[in-house]
Amino acid sequence: MTFDIGDGVDGVVNYILDNFSPLLDTIALTIGFVTDTIQNLLLATPLSVGIAIFALLSLWRVSFGFAVFTGLSLWLVGQMGLWEAMMESLSLVIASTLIAMAIGLPLGIAMARSDRTAAVVRPVLDLMQTMPAFVYLIPAAMFFGLGAVPGTIATVIFSMPPVVRLTNLGIRQVHVEFVEAGNAFGCTSSQLLFKVQLPNAMPSIMAGINQTIMLSLSMVVIASMIGAGGLGNTVLTGIQRLDVGTGFEGGIAVVILAVILDRITQSLGKERAGIWRVLFRRAAQPQATSPATA
Incomplete structure (x- = not known):
């Protein structure tokens, strides 16, 4: 006796297509609106403005050296004629990450607060x-x-599993003393979550978001096979035509975008970095009083 799983899956897919078409259309319209809005906004950004924005973000969150790298590498992407394709890929990454966070963060919280939910969701x-x-x-x-x-x-x-898993892990790893202190001060369940557990779990949650962004970027290239567009089209064109140069240019642009997004998002779970940290620390130091004015 054999079980043909493929026929069963085909039956489920056909049933969904026959009975849930209005729901599928609503989902498509909603996601299309989010994706198109982000994409139109990014495509309307001139190359020079986009480079300046990313360079300032890199200076604020990482370092001066990385800001220089960001500016030069994005300028290189523009010179290769791939700026618009990069913005299309970035819009898909942003839209996918926002949706994954909207679903994954509450799911990770539910897993952290219920072992039964975790047992069901983990497989x-x-x-x-x-x-x-x-x-x-x-x-x-x-x-x-x-x-x-x-x-x-x-x-x-x-790309959603990392943000779910690391949200669950981060909340579960919050020190028991913090939770007990919150309970001792009379925190409700929601206050304990938002004022104690989530702030202490933020480094783990940000690591999950970072991994979700990286997986989104890798999947965006694969999704070009069903017309997602962006840099994936450039890579796919290079493969179809056996054009090493075109494929290499698309790959380099993907790597540049991945490095920039990775370094910036990694820094979001840490304290203020880069040159601004030095400036803020100097501004916060009390000025020494001169002997003449003492």
Whole structure:
């Protein structure tokens, strides 16, 4: 006796298409609005303004040297004619990350507060992380057609597990003394969560968001196979034409975007970094009183 799992999955997909088309259309319109809004905003940003924004963010959050690297590498992307493609990929990454956070953060909190919920959700996360990324493209294209919407949905499914897992882990690893102190001061369950557990779990949560962004960026390239656009199209064109130069340019642009996003998001879970930290510390130091005015 054999079990044909594929036929069962096809039956479920066909049932969803036959009975939930209005819901699928609503989801597609909502995600399309978010993605298009972000993409139009980024595409309307001139190259010089975009470079300045990213360089200032790098200076504020990381260091002067990394700000110089950011400016030069983005200028290089512009010279290769890939600025618009990079902004399309960035819009998909931002939209996917926001949706993954909107779903993943509450789910991670629920897992941290209930072992039963964690036991149910953990195998689903295992499946989402171990399933080959290309598999997600098939139902996404069947339910939502081709374009940025199915690419965003496939990216969310692929990239969401880290933010869920690390939110759960961060809250569970908050010191018992902090929780007991909160209870001793009469905190309610929600006050304990938002004033004690989440602030102390923030480094772990930010690490999860960072990993979600990195996975989103890797999936964006794969999602170009169903019309998601962006830098993935450049890489895909290089593969189809066996054009090493085109593929290399697209790959370099992806690497540059990944390094910039990784360093900036990593710094968000830490104290203020870079040259601004020195300036703020100097400003905060009390001025010495001169003998003449003493």
